Amino acid sequence: MFTFGIEHTSLxxxxxxxxxxxxxxxxxxxxxxxxxxxxxxxxxxxxxxLVRHPAATTxxxxxxxxxxxxxxxxxxxxxxxAAADQGRLLSAQHFPNATSSSAAAFLAINVGATGPNTxxxxxxxxxxxxxxxxxxxxxxxxxxxxxxLIGDIYAPEASLDDRAAQHRDGVAYGKLCATGNLRARFDFxxxxxxxxxxxxxxxxxxxxAREYTERNGAFATMDFLSRAQTLSxxxxxxxxCFQSTGQRAEVVVxxxxxxx
Amino acid sequence: xxxSNVRVFxxxxxxxxxxxxxxxxxxxxxxxxxRRFQEMPSLYAGMKPGTLGxxxxxxxxxxxxxxxxxxxxxxxxxxxxxxxxxxLEALTNAGLRPGDNTVxxxxxxxxxxxxxxxILEAVVDGRRHSGSTxxxxxxxxxxxxxxxxxxxxxxxLTAHSTCASANVALAYAVDLLRDGFxxxxxxxxxDTFSAKNIIGFSSLQAIGPSRCLPFSQDRRFVTPAxxxxxxxxxxxxxxxxxxQPLAEVLAVAVNNDASHPTATDKxxxxxxxxxxxxxxxxxxxxxxxxxxxxxxxxxxDMVEGEIFAERYPGTPITAIKGTVGxxxxxxxxxxxxxxxxxxxxxxxxxxxxxxxxTELALNLITGAGxxxxxxxxxxxxxxxxxxNNAIAVxxxxx
Numbered sequence: 001m002f003t004f005g006i007e008h009t010s011l012x013x014x015x016x017x018x019x020x021x022x023x024x025x026x027x028x029x030x031x032x033x034x035x036x037x038x039x040x041x042x043x044x045x046x047x048x049x050l051v052r053h054p055a056a057t058t059x060x061x062x063x064x065x066x067x068x069x070x071x072x073x074x075x076x077x078x079x080x081x082a083a084a085d086q087g088r089l090l091s092a093q094h095f096p097n098a099t100s101s102s103a104a105a106f107l108a109i110n111v112g113a114t115g116p117n118t119x120x121x122x123x124x125x126x127x128x129x130x131x132x133x134x135x136x137x138x139x140x141x142x143x144x145x146x147x148x149l150i151g152d153i154y155a156p157e158a159s160l161d162d163r164a165a166q167h168r169d170g171v172a173y174g175k176l177c178a179t180g181n182l183r184a185r186f187d188f189x190x191x192x193x194x195x196x197x198x199x200x201x202x203x204x205x206x207x208x209a210r211e212y213t214e215r216n217g218a219f220a221t222m223d224f225l226s227r228a229q230t231l232s233x234x235x236x237x238x239x240x241c242f243q244s245t246g247q248r249a250e251v252v253v254x255x256x257x258x259x260x
Numbered sequence: 261x262x263x264s265n266v267r268v269f270x271x272x273x274x275x276x277x278x279x280x281x282x283x284x285x286x287x288x289x290x291x292x293x294x295r296r297f298q299e300m301p302s303l304y305a306g307m308k309p310g311t312l313g314x315x316x317x318x319x320x321x322x323x324x325x326x327x328x329x330x331x332x333x334x335x336x337x338x339x340x341x342x343x344x345x346x347x348l349e350a351l352t353n354a355g356l357r358p359g360d361n362t363v364x365x366x367x368x369x370x371x372x373x374x375x376x377x378x379i380l381e382a383v384v385d386g387r388r389h390s391g392s393t394x395x396x397x398x399x400x401x402x403x404x405x406x407x408x409x410x411x412x413x414x415x416x417l418t419a420h421s422t423c424a425s426a427n428v429a430l431a432y433a434v435d436l437l438r439d440g441f442x443x444x445x446x447x448x449x450x451d452t453f454s455a456k457n458i459i460g461f462s463s464l465q466a467i468g469p470s471r472c473l474p475f476s477q478d479r480r481f482v483t484p485a486x487x488x489x490x491x492x493x494x495x496x497x498x499x500x501x502x503x504q505p506l507a508e509v510l511a512v513a514v515n516n517d518a519s520h521p522t523a524t525d526k527x528x529x530x531x532x533x534x535x536x537x538x539x540x541x542x543x544x545x546x547x548x549x550x551x552x553x554x555x556x557x558x559x560x561d562m563v564e565g566e567i568f569a570e571r572y573p574g575t576p577i578t579a580i581k582g583t584v585g586x587x588x589x590x591x592x593x594x595x596x597x598x599x600x601x602x603x604x605x606x607x608x609x610x611x612x613x614x615x616x617x618t619e620l621a622l623n624l625i626t627g628a629g630x631x632x633x634x635x636x637x638x639x640x641x642x643x644x645x646x647x648n649n650a651i652a653v654x655x656x657x658x
Binding site: 060064069070071073076077079080081083084087088089090091092094095096097098099100101102104105106108109111112113114115116117118119120121122123125126129133136142157160161162186188189245246247249 | 518
């Protein structure tokens with residue numbers, strides 16, 4: 001059982017919409033800074049924008065946990081193409097931006113996050129596993145704040161990798177803190193049968209559960225974090241993640257009752 | 261890391277590396293300091309002629325493939341083949357069988373820096389990759405393929421922390437076991453040859469025509485390599501009497517420098533060392549040997565070497581990248597597997613450099629290696645670009 005608080009949540013859903021390239025935030029470069037932006041990919045930009053936005057204050061010693069399936073694919077492809085095009089003129093600035101954990105690396109430098117930073121991919125179970133990891137950093141007292149980012153900004157190559165899936169760009173962000181009266185319990189046991197895979201948010205009080213079948217877990221995660229942030233004392237929200245092969249992960253968050 | 265006191269043991273290991281397939285071939289080359297470096301093909305106009313690298317030999321890949329079912333032999337990408345074959349070796353080593361009751365509940369945690377690189381690079385180049393490609397360059401497929409082949413139905417994940425990936429995956433596995441989510445984990449790391457990665461290192465002038473010389477005054481370049489290492493981890497209550505654990509995982513510490521995209525930072529790395537020792541309940545003087553990250557780069561070896569000289573004076577240090585090269589995301593697994601073998605064999609393998617050219621006041625093990633009767637605690641370091649640091653501390657099973 002983990003005890004924590006949620007200080008801030010936001011969603012970056014700029015990018016492709018219905019197959020068309022959408023608008024970017026008008027203050028993008030103001031927030032993330034122009035230095036080195038030429039070598040960043042849209043995923044790194046999205047993560048930096050979320051965490052560096054003025055509404056989300058940061059501090060040294062924090063932990064960064066990014067859950068993503070395709071992460072910095074665009075930058076990896078960009079480096080490969082640039083080498084073919086530019087040869088000896090290839091800039092050394094490409095490579096630091098073109099690793100599978102570049103977004104986390106540049107976030108760490110920006111924020112001063114010296115905690116157990118990680119980028120992980122557990123397919124549809126990614127949001128639950130990443131949240132567990134973020135809360136573990138708080139529970140072990142290695143950090144007092146964890147920055148949780150879940151989602152994808154799909155490069156064209158990533159979209160090709162699973163043509164059948166619905167691809168909607170988005171990254172959800174939750175700033176989690178060690179103090180608070182939310183309690184989280186996790187279950188990673190194998191249950192259920194093989195199905196299409198997806199996410200479900202269950203609520204107290206007779207509200208119908210919300211289901212998400214799209215591949216990108218950002219939107220379900222944002223729904224869950226927003227609901228957890230606004231729970232009343234004693235209320236519960238349940239986040240279920242389903243793999244198409246039958247594995248499932250469940251997170252149950254309850255708001256503690258105030259002490260008399 | 262969790263604060264639970266559940267004890268975690270290594271009951272099996274598997275390796276594939278430029279030494280060949282199997283932990284025995286790997287240890288044999290390490291003991292002998294036998295290098296298998298060769299010139300790499302030029303991948304772009306900016307690459308230095310004669311740049312050295314180290315590859316898994318074709319015979320080793322064939323041996324790995326031979327462990328798989330017919331369908332998997334032609335359809336699995338190389339990273340999946342390497343990881344899965346190592347997992348099968350590790351399970352055999354642990355006295356377990358794929359799909360049995362114990363393995364069915366296993367969690368799978370694999371670290372990789374470049375994932376299914378060969379598939380993405382083929383897509384970018386407009387080449388068709390042999391075998392099925394739909395959904396294949398998603399890095400999760402490495403863990404998924406391994407889980408399917410060994411019959412593990414629990415949580416599976418791939419962790420990305422550049423060259424610290426494997427030890428970070430080990431940390432995930434240990435925490436999942438200590439948090440009670442499973443009693444067995446299959447953990448490790450893997451990276452196969454990646455053109456993008458080689459180009460990247462080349463653009464940084466980090467690789468070249470002379471071999472890796474860790475901690476030597478003459479060091480200049482990293483020697484990139486490929487391979488995988490996998491460990492079977494079990495909680496104390498799940499280890500049976502007929503099993504003989506190789507090591508106990510006392511701690512895995514993970515942190516970040518938050519300083520520079522590529523350069524190592526002494527403050528961050530020193531902090532990771534202290535965190536690992538604190539969690540293991542040990543002092544530096546307790547550590548019997550350190551398997552250093554030791555890449556042969558000017559900066560890493562200076563920073564890591566200074567920490568050894570200041571905090572681990574006299575502790576035997578060795579750097580296996582001087583023998584097998586740098587397995588990238590699999591490097592931490594290679595170091596941790598080697599640490600297990602060192603405990604079992606009571607032997608610290610040599611770093612193949614001239615002892616008279618060692619920089620700093622290190623007790624760097626060279627020459628014929630060091631017999632170390634009673635070796636009790638061993639440390640395995642892994643650091644990566646982006647400030648990623650992960651250190652594992654292992655102990656002889658009590």
